[in-house]
Amino acid sequence: MPLVVQKYGGTSVGDADRIRAVADHVARTRRAGAEVIVVVSAMGKTTDDLIRLAGEVSSVQPPREYDMLVSSGERISTALLCMALAELGVLASSFTGSQAGIVTDTDHTKAKIVDIRAGRLTEALQAGKVPVVAGFQGVSTERDVTTLGRGASDLTAVALAAVLGADVCEIYTDVTGVFSADPRVVPDAHKLSRVSFEEMLEIAAAGGRVLHLRSAEFARNHNVPLQVRSSFTWEPGTWIVEEDTSMEQAVVTAVIHDTSQAKVTVGGVPDKPGIAARLFRSLADVSVNVDDIVQNASVHGTTDISFTVPRTDLKTAVEVAGRLVEDLGADDVTSDEDVAKVSVIGAGMKSHPGVTATMFETLAEEGINIDLISTSTIRISCIVRMEDVERAVRALHRAFELA
Amino acid sequence: MPLVVQKYGGTSVGDADRIRAVADHVARTRRAGAEVIVVVSAMGKTTDDLIRLAGEVSSVQPPREYDMLVSSGERISTALLCMALAELGVLASSFTGSQAGIVTDTDHTKAKIVDIRAGRLTEALQAGKVPVVAGFQGVSTERDVTTLGRGASDLTAVALAAVLGADVCEIYTDVTGVFSADPRVVPDAHKLSRVSFEEMLEIAAAGGRVLHLRSAEFARNHNVPLQVRSSFTWEPGTWIVEEDTSMEQAVVTAVIHDTSQAKVTVGGVPDKPGIAARLFRSLADVSVNVDDIVQNASVHGTTDISFTVPRTDLKTAVEVAGRLVEDLGADDVTSDEDVAKVSVIGAGMKSHPGVTATMFETLAEEGINIDLISTSTIRISCIVRMEDVERAVRALHRAFELA
Numbered sequence: 001m002p003l004v005v006q007k008y009g010g011t012s013v014g015d016a017d018r019i020r021a022v023a024d025h026v027a028r029t030r031r032a033g034a035e036v037i038v039v040v041s042a043m044g045k046t047t048d049d050l051i052r053l054a055g056e057v058s059s060v061q062p063p064r065e066y067d068m069l070v071s072s073g074e075r076i077s078t079a080l081l082c083m084a085l086a087e088l089g090v091l092a093s094s095f096t097g098s099q100a101g102i103v104t105d106t107d108h109t110k111a112k113i114v115d116i117r118a119g120r121l122t123e124a125l126q127a128g129k130v131p132v133v134a135g136f137q138g139v140s141t142e143r144d145v146t147t148l149g150r151g152a153s154d155l156t157a158v159a160l161a162a163v164l165g166a167d168v169c170e171i172y173t174d175v176t177g178v179f180s181a182d183p184r185v186v187p188d189a190h191k192l193s194r195v196s197f198e199e200m201l202e203i204a205a206a207g208g209r210v211l212h213l214r215s216a217e218f219a220r221n222h223n224v225p226l227q228v229r230s231s232f233t234w235e236p237g238t239w240i241v242e243e244d245t246s247m248e249q250a251v252v253t254a255v256i257h258d259t260s261q262a263k264v265t266v267g268g269v270p271d272k273p274g275i276a277a278r279l280f281r282s283l284a285d286v287s288v289n290v291d292d293i294v295q296n297a298s299v300h301g302t303t304d305i306s307f308t309v310p311r312t313d314l315k316t317a318v319e320v321a322g323r324l325v326e327d328l329g330a331d332d333v334t335s336d337e338d339v340a341k342v343s344v345i346g347a348g349m350k351s352h353p354g355v356t357a358t359m360f361e362t363l364a365e366e367g368i369n370i371d372l373i374s375t376s377t378i379r380i381s382c383i384v385r386m387e388d389v390e391r392a393v394r395a396l397h398r399a400f401e402l403a
Numbered sequence: 404m405p406l407v408v409q410k411y412g413g414t415s416v417g418d419a420d421r422i423r424a425v426a427d428h429v430a431r432t433r434r435a436g437a438e439v440i441v442v443v444s445a446m447g448k449t450t451d452d453l454i455r456l457a458g459e460v461s462s463v464q465p466p467r468e469y470d471m472l473v474s475s476g477e478r479i480s481t482a483l484l485c486m487a488l489a490e491l492g493v494l495a496s497s498f499t500g501s502q503a504g505i506v507t508d509t510d511h512t513k514a515k516i517v518d519i520r521a522g523r524l525t526e527a528l529q530a531g532k533v534p535v536v537a538g539f540q541g542v543s544t545e546r547d548v549t550t551l552g553r554g555a556s557d558l559t560a561v562a563l564a565a566v567l568g569a570d571v572c573e574i575y576t577d578v579t580g581v582f583s584a585d586p587r588v589v590p591d592a593h594k595l596s597r598v599s600f601e602e603m604l605e606i607a608a609a610g611g612r613v614l615h616l617r618s619a620e621f622a623r624n625h626n627v628p629l630q631v632r633s634s635f636t637w638e639p640g641t642w643i644v645e646e647d648t649s650m651e652q653a654v655v656t657a658v659i660h661d662t663s664q665a666k667v668t669v670g671g672v673p674d675k676p677g678i679a680a681r682l683f684r685s686l687a688d689v690s691v692n693v694d695d696i697v698q699n700a701s702v703h704g705t706t707d708i709s710f711t712v713p714r715t716d717l718k719t720a721v722e723v724a725g726r727l728v729e730d731l732g733a734d735d736v737t738s739d740e741d742v743a744k745v746s747v748i749g750a751g752m753k754s755h756p757g758v759t760a761t762m763f764e765t766l767a768e769e770g771i772n773i774d775l776i777s778t779s780t781i782r783i784s785c786i787v788r789m790e791d792v793e794r795a796v797r798a799l800h801r802a803f804e805l806a
Contacts (some may be wrong), residue, residue: 016456016459019460020461053479053483054486055421055423055484058423059490061486064496064497065482065496065497066486067485069479069482069486072476075471075474075478076456078471079455079475080460083463086461086464092468314692
């Protein structure tokens with residue numbers, strides 16, 4: 001009997017009706033002859049509401065307590081979904097991250113999975129039950145409740161699929177799949193029926209919100225067959241697949257933009273070994289996720305180092321960099337929140353060197369100034385002004401003929 | 404250093420301001436030189452909201468899933484209180500029932516504590532922290548989340564106080580103590596500075612909502628010094644003490660009423676051995692809490708058995724009794740939701756036999772009909788019509804000169 005892991009995001013279980021719709025789909029999947037493990041997020045904006053409440057209560061939020069707080073929303077949705085399944089005659093049992101055997105390190109709010117002891121889930125499957133697992137959370141080696149970072153319910157699903165050898169991991173969300181650009185910005189963006197893991201990783205890293213970055217990485221590393229689908233239309237979604245080198249590849253697959261980042265620049269840094277290492281080690285020590293890093297060529301023995309971070313980490317990043325300015329012998333730290341990133345992504349780019357030029361020409365024709373540039377073998381990203389980013393996405397989508 | 408267990412009910416942690424006020428009181432208790440363990444309920448109506456949501460999702464609510472659902476509210480308040488304490492510079496750690504080592508049987512929604520393994524709490528105390536424990540919940544011997552029944556956060560507090568040898572267990576609520584009658588019904592009711600465990604048990608059993616019945620029993624059996632206090636005024640409350648036989652005792656201490664019960668009557672029951680046993684065993688098997696039981700004298704070889712149950716258990720009780728009617732050879736089952744109970748309680752009653760007569764005379768003078776009567780050595784209870792109960796309380800409070 002095939003084993004399917006289905007993950008439902010917050011909008012998919014947003015109210016009582018949605019939970020019943022999900023239960024119905026799980027029941028149909030069972031009737032079609034599959035074993036099912038379900039992973040759920042917290043209902044709708046529950047987690048945001050809890051975070052806001054925490055802000056009202058205290059300006060000091062110890063990470064261990066933050067995790068205890070925000071992990072409660074998923075418990076609620078697991079229990080409610082099990083009740084809805086019970087009404088349909090489907091045996092189901094809810095499991096917290098801890099009960100599901102998801103063991104993590106002790107890095108609260110951003111914990112990493114170190115082990116999965118899925119004995120209780122396999123027992124439930126053997127008893128003919130549907131295990132319903134609380135996403136986004138685990139239990140630390142110190143026996144405390146941990147969370148895996150915002151959006152990491154996908155990771156729970158992918159990790160369970162890997163460990164239990166699932167035949168497919170279906171990520172249900174409020175969009176019907178991965179698009180060539182955000183359809184809210186580019187109305188004629190089209191749904192991709194397949195996208196390679198490599199591309200998906202770059203799409204996620206570039207800010208495409210469909211799939212959580214660490215989840216895509218994990219799925220790739222563990223060969224988990226992955227499909228992103230809509231729980232509102234139930235139509236076939238986008239498969240995330242191993243790259244098929246026998247086929248002709250699109251030069252550019254998608255244009256992705258991200259408005260959640262901010263830019264930090266450390267100016268006048270002495271051009272000598274070890275400086276960047278100290279800066280980024282200090283940022284890593286306080287768990288700031290640095291995205292792009294750009295260092296300009298050295299002029300007169302000093303250089304500037306710019307990097308982007310999630311806007312939520314900006315305050316911490318500026319503080320850490322500020323403390324280091326004197327130590328490093330640098331001039332100053334500046335930051336800019338009014339920026340956005342636009343990226344073009346495509347596995348075919350590896351054998352088509354003209355893409356970079358086309359991208360820069362397109363932005364130049366639109367009169368859009370480029371602030372930073374970073375590239376990988378299958379992605380080119382530019383930091384532009386926030387007010388230019390949607391125009392940039394539309395122009396690039398046209399230029400690479402993605403409509 | 405004295406050890407104080409403080410329990411805060413739902414209204415005491417009802418919003419961000421209330422949580423900060425509680426944190427402030429905990430910090431003051433610490434500064435006064437005591438070690439503190441805190442037990443909290445869910446904020447305000449959180450648990451009621453979750454139960455309503457479950458009703459919207461499904462008519463079938465497996466008890467295991469119900470417990471997973473309703474236990475989440477306490478997690479939220481523990482984490483928020485720890486954050487508020489952190490802002491005041493007080494080290495604190497939240498603990499779920501499971502993390503606090505509260506091991507229960509597997510009788511979901513009404514689980515009984517079978518063991519307390521408080522190692523993590525004593526470690527936290529030794530590390531100079533305030534453990535903040537989620538009330539009302541534990542982990543079963545099957546490693547599932549259980550709850551101890553509505554209102555059982557008091558039980559969590561009392562049980563921890565007993566196991567850890569606390570010097571006092573303070574139950575903070577929205578009233579300032581135990582009163583001679585409900586002040587909303589009897590404006591000149593007065594606060595009792597001390598009440599014996601025996602009286603407190605009868606007050607709780609009679610429907611006095613100040614302290615949870617099983618908690619009062621547990622406190623008595625384990626000699627836990629208990630005080631009921633207000634978290635709104637912080638004024639001294641009511642001590643629950645061992646009966647002091649050297650003192651002259653009030654004949655009647657309090658008049659308590661309860662409007663949460665319903666009455667079931669099984670009519671025309673053959674008057675032979677084993678009938679009552681079968682009926683009440685069947686009710687116990689489905690965890691219906693039967694309160695008063697009255698069996699009238701046998702007439703023509705048959706009798707009527709009446710009993711009261713919490714109104715929430717009425718449907719189940721009527722179904723169970725109905726199934727037994729044929730088996731038992733009884734006539735029928737009738738039920739009445741429009742009833743209420745009024746009780747007079749007093750340790751001095753043991754040596755003052757006139758109390759019963761005074762009670763019945765008082766009700767008769769008010770023209771209030773008595774439906775059922777039950778008594779203990781220090782309590783007399785009458786079931787009356789719902790619309791008569793407040794008048795009965797006021798008349799009895801006057802008659803026994805409690806103002």
